[in-house]
Amino acid sequence: MNGKLYIVSTPIGNLKDITFRALETLEQSDFIACEDTRETSKLLKHYKISNELVSFNAFSEKRKIPLVIKRLRQGENCALVSDSGTPAISDPGIRLISEAEKAGITVIPVPGATALITALTISGLPTDSFVFEGFIPQKKGRQKKLKELSEEKRTIVLYESTYRIVKLIGELEQYMPGRFVVVCRELTKKFEETWRGYPGELKKDISDKITKGEFVVVIAPKNWIV
Numbered sequence: 001m002n003g004k005l006y007i008v009s010t011p012i013g014n015l016k017d018i019t020f021r022a023l024e025t026l027e028q029s030d031f032i033a034c035e036d037t038r039e040t041s042k043l044l045k046h047y048k049i050s051n052e053l054v055s056f057n058a059f060s061e062k063r064k065i066p067l068v069i070k071r072l073r074q075g076e077n078c079a080l081v082s083d084s085g086t087p088a089i090s091d092p093g094i095r096l097i098s099e100a101e102k103a104g105i106t107v108i109p110v111p112g113a114t115a116l117i118t119a120l121t122i123s124g125l126p127t128d129s130f131v132f133e134g135f136i137p138q139k140k141g142r143q144k145k146l147k148e149l150s151e152e153k154r155t156i157v158l159y160e161s162t163y164r165i166v167k168l169i170g171e172l173e174q175y176m177p178g179r180f181v182v183v184c185r186e187l188t189k190k191f192e193e194t195w196r197g198y199p200g201e202l203k204k205d206i207s208d209k210i211t212k213g214e215f216v217v218v219i220a221p222k223n224w225i226v
Helices: 020-028 037-046 061-073 094-102 115-123 142-149 165-175 199-205
Strands: 004-008 031-034 053-055 078-081 106-110 130-134 155-160 181-185 193-197 215-219
Touching: 004 020, 004 061, 004 094, 020 078, 020 106, 031 037, 031 061, 037 053, 053 061, 061 078, 061 094, 094 106, 115 155, 115 181, 115 215, 142 165, 155 165, 165 181, 165 199, 165 215, 181 199, 193 199
Parallel strands: 004 078, 004 106, 031 053, 031 078, 130 155
Antiparallel strands: 155 215, 181 193, 181 215
16 A cells, blocks of 8 residues: 655744644654755754654755655655745645656645745735746846736735845836835744835845845735735
8 A cells, every 4th residue: 555645834934833733744754855854853853753854855856756656655654845834835846746646646735834825914915816936037037037027917926035135126126116015034033024115115125234034025916006
């Protein structure tokens, strides 16, 4: 009998933001496939869970999928986690889930935190219809994507890194100067910050002095009046 593949959401920052079911699943699974064993070890240590960790990230995903599928076919249960949030949302996991389903393995979601929904809930912008673009292209296709999004009539949610957030705000000033923007940094963590305003205004607050953090950028729909 095949084992089961559990897609387990973990905290995006605050370790208390995890469900009882997620902890139970992590404890009872035969092994945990994780993006970074060091990050997952911190979570498991906090909750006194001892379990086998298997590295499973963007670089090793293609090579590790057959190994994970083989163990699942042998009857072992696997919990898939990312460093934070929900696997397969701008994180590895999609290919494994697809291959597991092809192999007739049951895939079970264990829902929880995800940065994009967390940011949407505090943005004050429309949530009945939105588009999630994750990380837009770094170079090739970036300007084309921004031009396309400038015509978007739904709320837009983007992820951006510390290294490009200042660049992104400048690009939003160029392509969407009249769109209200909410920028969230380090959500649920000790140094959580949220900025609200138009791109030209945000440039004053979000500068190169910001040296770390993960950002979620929520952009108002076209013609939305705050």
